[in-house]
Amino acid sequence: MAAFVSIRNLRKFYGSFQALKGIDLEIAKGEVVCVVGPSGSGKSTLIRCINRLETFSDDSEIRVDDIPVVPGRSLAKVRAEVGMVFQSFNLFPHLTVRENVMLAPRRVRGTGRGDAAAQADRLLARVGIGEQADKYPGNLSGGQQQRVAIARALAMEPQVMLFDEPTSALDPEMVGEVLDVMRDLAGTGVTMVVVTHEMGFARQVADRVIFMDGGEIIETGTPEQVLGAPREPRTRDFLSAVLNH
Amino acid sequence: MDIFETFFNTEVLLRTWPLLMQGLWVTVQLGVASIVAGLILGLFLAMVRLYGPGPVRLLTRIYIDIFRSIPLLVLLIIVYYALPFVGLRLSPFASAMSALTLVSGAYTAEIFRAGIEAIPRGQFEASAALGLNHRQTMTDVILPQAVKIVIPPLTNNSINVVKDTALASVVAMPDLLKQATQAQALAANPSPLIGAAVIYIAFLWPLVWAVSRMERRFGQGAR
Numbered sequence: 084m085a086a087f088v089s090i091r092n093l094r095k096f097y098g099s100f101q102a103l104k105g106i107d108l109e110i111a112k113g114e115v116v117c118v119v120g121p122s123g124s125g126k127s128t129l130i131r132c133i134n135r136l137e138t139f140s141d142d143s144e145i146r147v148d149d150i151p152v153v154p155g156r157s158l159a160k161v162r163a164e165v166g167m168v169f170q171s172f173n174l175f176p177h178l179t180v181r182e183n184v185m186l187a188p189r190r191v192r193g194t195g196r197g198d199a200a201a202q203a204d205r206l207l208a209r210v211g212i213g214e215q216a217d218k219y220p221g222n223l224s225g226g227q228q229q230r231v232a233i234a235r236a237l238a239m240e241p242q243v244m245l246f247d248e249p250t251s252a253l254d255p256e257m258v259g260e261v262l263d264v265m266r267d268l269a270g271t272g273v274t275m276v277v278v279t280h281e282m283g284f285a286r287q288v289a290d291r292v293i294f295m296d297g298g299e300i301i302e303t304g305t306p307e308q309v310l311g312a313p314r315e316p317r318t319r320d321f322l323s324a325v326l327n328h
Numbered sequence: 329m330d331i332f333e334t335f336f337n338t339e340v341l342l343r344t345w346p347l348l349m350q351g352l353w354v355t356v357q358l359g360v361a362s363i364v365a366g367l368i369l370g371l372f373l374a375m376v377r378l379y380g381p382g383p384v385r386l387l388t389r390i391y392i393d394i395f396r397s398i399p400l401l402v403l404l405i406i407v408y409y410a411l412p413f414v415g416l417r418l419s420p421f422a423s424a425m426s427a428l429t430l431v432s433g434a435y436t437a438e439i440f441r442a443g444i445e446a447i448p449r450g451q452f453e454a455s456a457a458l459g460l461n462h463r464q465t466m467t468d469v470i471l472p473q474a475v476k477i478v479i480p481p482l483t484n485n486s487i488n489v490v491k492d493t494a495l496a497s498v499v500a501m502p503d504l505l506k507q508a509t510q511a512q513a514l515a516a517n518p519s520p521l522i523g524a525a526v527i528y529i530a531f532l533w534p535l536v537w538a539v540s541r542m543e544r545r546f547g548q549g550a551r
Binding site for chain 2: 159163165171174176187190
């Protein structure tokens with residue numbers, strides 16, 4: 084199967100610091116990829132390049148559904164196909180939960196108010212917060228807010244969902260509810276790229292796990308291979324640090 | 329002659345009241361027109377300053393800094409007395425409104441910029457990730473949130489504009505202060521001046537009070 088997301092020689096500099104050192108990565112349609120690694124390893128930067136929230140070197144190439152991720156009209160097309168969920172939710176605090184979900188379909192797609200509201204209510208019910216649609220994000224718990232953020236991203240019916248440490252800002256008791264929603268989502272055939280520290284989730288849900296360190300992909304394979312029997316010493320060090328904390 | 333006869337002469341005040349009211353009306357017109365024009369100019373300048381191409385951004389910055397540095401009275405006199413030498417002759421109202429707008433726009437631009445910069449980066453990123461373009465991001469996400477932040481300083485600026493309208497009396501604008509000085513001359517009594525002062529205060533006190541109230545409320549971190 085042809086790659087749905089293809090990344091070639093992805094390099095990213097912050098001044099003279101090289102955050103990404105020539106990443107090559109192909110992700111198939113419907114694949115669930117978890118990216119793990121220590122902080123500062125470049126894993127968030129990697130997925131933020133996929134919808135170009137981060138710029139990258141001109142000699143690097145990213146394509147989503149064969150559309151090049153370059154500024155201009157094709158970037159708008161890419162962003163219409165790529166949904167993103169952030170560590171800090173980034174809900175719009177001045178809009179109700181329902182309005183948060185409705186905004187992009189209304190503005191970007193031109194969906195009518197009634198249709199957008201119906202779709203929003205459907206999505207909110209799906210992530211288990213149908214009753215909170217008229218509240219403002221500030222009145223919800225962190226776990227609820229992140230589920231709204233997932234619904235908001237799904238409203239654009241993306242082909243690919245990017246998750247940038249979606250549970251890292253949550254209180255421990257709320258991690259499960261968000262992971263449950265993500266697990267359900269993985270079952271629907273959406274392509275997912277998940278930066279996470281949740282090794283249990285990666286082991287259960289991922290088709291492939293990527294371990295990054297120092298701006299490079301160190302090891303990649305099935306969850307059993309990378310998390311169960313890592314070959315690289317750096318992967319082993321990281322895993323033992325994470326699992327024995 | 330006791331102090332009430334001199335400063336609070338009711339007979340003089342009643343006689344000159346229509347003049348004062350005419351002056352107040354001119355002051356209000358000038359103030360409102362300059363505030364509205366300054367808001368529009370300021371929003372435009374803030375957008376260019378934040379998102380315009382490099383050289384234009386620099387020009388905007390220079391504009392903002394110059395018009396925040398120049399004393400309003402100096403600008404007003406230049407507009408009214410110097411521009412006619414290059415063939416640009418503006419009425420007293422137009423001169424005063426131009427000067428007030430040019431300066432108010434510069435201050436307003438800085439207020440809007442600070443307001444927009446106070447919105448967390450994640451709001452821009454979430455908008456971009458959803459596919460909103462720049463204009464949609466501004467009108468649907470950023471500005472509605474920024475407005476809450478900028479209303480107290482904008483109100484403050486509006487108070488300053490209304491106060492500064494009094495400077496227009498030096499270019500023969502028949503505003504509240506000008507009418508009051510004329511009434512004083514006619515009546516040979518300073519009561520109209522005191523009356524004008526009281527009118528200014530009565531007009532602006534509620535706004536001053538509203539600003540402190542808003543600052544207290546928004547300051548409590550309501551978001």
